[in-house]
Amino acid sequence: MLKELTTEEEQSPWLSAFWQDFRRRFLSLLSFQFCNFPPSLALSILQNKNAKEAVSTMSSSQLAVHFSPYDLKRLELYSRSMVDYHLIMDLVPSVARLFFLKQMGDLSLSAAQCALLLGLGLQHKSVEQLQKEIDLPSSQLLGLFNRLVRKFVQVFTSIQEKAIEAEMAKTKDVSMEPTVLSLQDDLNDAAKEFEEKHKQDKEKVRDLDLEQYKIRGDDEEWDEVLKTAGGTAMVSIKSDKKRKLGGGKEASTNGGVVHGKQRKTEVQHGKFKKNKHGNKSGKKAFK
Secondary structure (H helix, E strand, C coil), X not given: CCCCXXXXXXXXXXXXXXXXXXXXXXXXXXXXXXXXXXXXXXXXXXXXXXXXXXXXXXXHHHHHHHCCHHHHHHHHHHHCCCCCHHHHCCCHHXXXXXXXXXXXXXXXXCHHHHHHHHHHXXXXXXXXXXXXXXXXXXXXXXXXXXXXXXXXXXXXXXXXXXXXXXXXXXXXXXXXXXXXXXXXXXXXXXXXXXXXXXHHHHHHHHHCCCHHHCCCCCHHHHHHHHHHHCCCCCCCCCCCCEEECXXXXXXXXXXXXXXXXXXXXXXXXXXXXXXXXXXXXXXXXXX
16 A cells, blocks of 8 residues: 655645545446455455545535435335335445445444445345355344444435525524513503493494384383283284385384285276176175
């Protein structure tokens, strides 16, 4: 491995840039000729303790480039053990590449989890092959894989939450100041307003002509009518109010309620009654 000589002068960043370029190309070639490497050997090549890199975390827009909302939902379902791991195998290469390129923040995995992620995601090996190389049973490997996917889901969720929080409106500090009026003064003002409005409403009602809604009769007349009414639904009482007939003449109503049409005297013209002897009389019949 290359190592920069320490001098008193300021160190140039060429070695760090060279290491980052080598790591990126090596990760891409792990699915080709380097897939025959054991995961432990590939991990030892990727580990460089002398290189000091700043930890970076993806933004929400960068996350959307690699994963769609449906992809993130599949990862979440697998982390809850609701689907099989075969459903997310197409996403493991992208997840593994982002992790080994140090774009997951300060996320840390165990050596076994790193070897498993490298073998599945970058070398495209099966669980049966890794079972022999890592020397762990398949059930334990799948348990480790589920736990590391759970950690990735937590990182992706925090990235989305921060993006939503940044878009939300910032809360303003509310300064609580005492009111000018006291509570009692405020209640007194409200009472005065209510009384004034109530007085105006009473004056409006006084100006209205309510004579037409007056109920006729005194208490004695109503008591007598209700006693004689029995079980009838409608009662009537005599009123001294007069109404006009069709001919313009006034007629007094004997009761407060008038049922039916006005009675008219109908005269049959041209009809005569026969007497006992069968002769027609000259008198007109009246009903």
